[in-house]
Amino acid sequence: MSLNYPNGRPYHVNGDKQAQKKQVKSKKPDYSNRGMTLESDLNITNEQYLIAKKAVIHKKPIPIQVVNVSYPKRSAAKITEAYYQKASTTDYNGIYKGFYLDFEAKETRNKTSFPLKNFHEHQILHMRACMEQDGICFIIIRFSSLNRVFVLSFDHLDKWWKQQKEALGKKSIPLKSIIEEAYEISYGISPRLPYLEAVDKIIKSKKS
Numbered sequence: 001m002s003l004n005y006p007n008g009r010p011y012h013v014n015g016d017k018q019a020q021k022k023q024v025k026s027k028k029p030d031y032s033n034r035g036m037t038l039e040s041d042l043n044i045t046n047e048q049y050l051i052a053k054k055a056v057i058h059k060k061p062i063p064i065q066v067v068n069v070s071y072p073k074r075s076a077a078k079i080t081e082a083y084y085q086k087a088s089t090t091d092y093n094g095i096y097k098g099f100y101l102d103f104e105a106k107e108t109r110n111k112t113s114f115p116l117k118n119f120h121e122h123q124i125l126h127m128r129a130c131m132e133q134d135g136i137c138f139i140i141i142r143f144s145s146l147n148r149v150f151v152l153s154f155d156h157l158d159k160w161w162k163q164q165k166e167a168l169g170k171k172s173i174p175l176k177s178i179i180e181e182a183y184e185i186s187y188g189i190s191p192r193l194p195y196l197e198a199v200d201k202i203i204k205s206k207k208s
Contacts, residue, residue, distance in 0.1 A: 038107045038142040038149070042092065045193045055196060057094030057101060089126040090137075096196060099203060100135040102127060107142045113172035114141055116164050124161050127154045136202060140195055141178065150182035151198035153205075 039059070049055040071077055090104040104127075106118050127137040137154035152173075160177075163169045183198035 038105050038140065038144075039091070041187075041193045042105055042140070042195075045191045045195065046092070046094075048191045049196065052190075055094060055096040055101075057092055057096065059092055060088065060090065090123055096136075096199060097203070100130070100133070101137075101199065102130045102135055103138045103140060105140045105142075107144050109143075109145050110172075111143065111145050111175070113174045114143075114178060115172045116161060117171065119157075119161070124158065128158065131155075136199060136206070138199070138202060141182070143175065149185050149187075149193065149195075150178050151185060151195050151202075152178060152182040153202045156181045 043059060046055075046057045046059070049057060090102055092105065093100070093102045095101070104119070104123060106114070108114050108118065130137050131154055139152050139154070139157055140149065141152060142149045157173075160170070160173050164171055183201055185193060185195055185198055188194055
């Protein structure tokens with residue numbers, strides 16, 4: 001297709017510039033995990049573990065009290081009003097190698113630390129109680145801006161939780177400390193997020 005200036009003169013494209021554009025290729029962005037939440041990744045992973053008969057782990061249902069329901073169609077019902085019956089504990093629990101697992105999954109867009117305000121006191125108390133019964137408790141943290149995922153045992157989380165109540169206690173866990181204390185995991189295909197590899201290390205350290 002030919003292009004002309006307003007005065008009718010033909011517009012010639014600089015051949016050298018066209019060649020440069022063809023030579024310079026931008027790096028393709030990684031869309032492998034775009035749009036997926038940590039919860040979605042874990043639900044897929046848990047289904048893969050279940051199919052492989054490696055573990056039985058499920059997301060806990062949220063306890064709600066339904067108050068009002070509308071029926072826009074005979075074959076469909078829509079909840080229009082509901083309330084939490086009680087405070088929920090943690091996100092996931094199940095059985096792996098004879099061990100009871102109980103853990104929470106959290107995401108943050110922070111790039112340098114993980115805010116402790118993402119947890120509630122009753123969640124900490126719940127995990128402490130599970131630990132007293134020899135359960136395996138931990139948290140899975142995803143730094144979404146960095147696309148990095150860590151598994152941090154509850155022992156370390158509890159340490160940071162207790163120190164925040166001190167006068168000069170930090171209100172967040174620095175990423176540097178998480179890298180030192182937690183186990184970083186990488187995305188795969190099946191399982192999508194192999195967090196049980198980190199759990200194996202937590203179990204091994206517990207036995208030792």
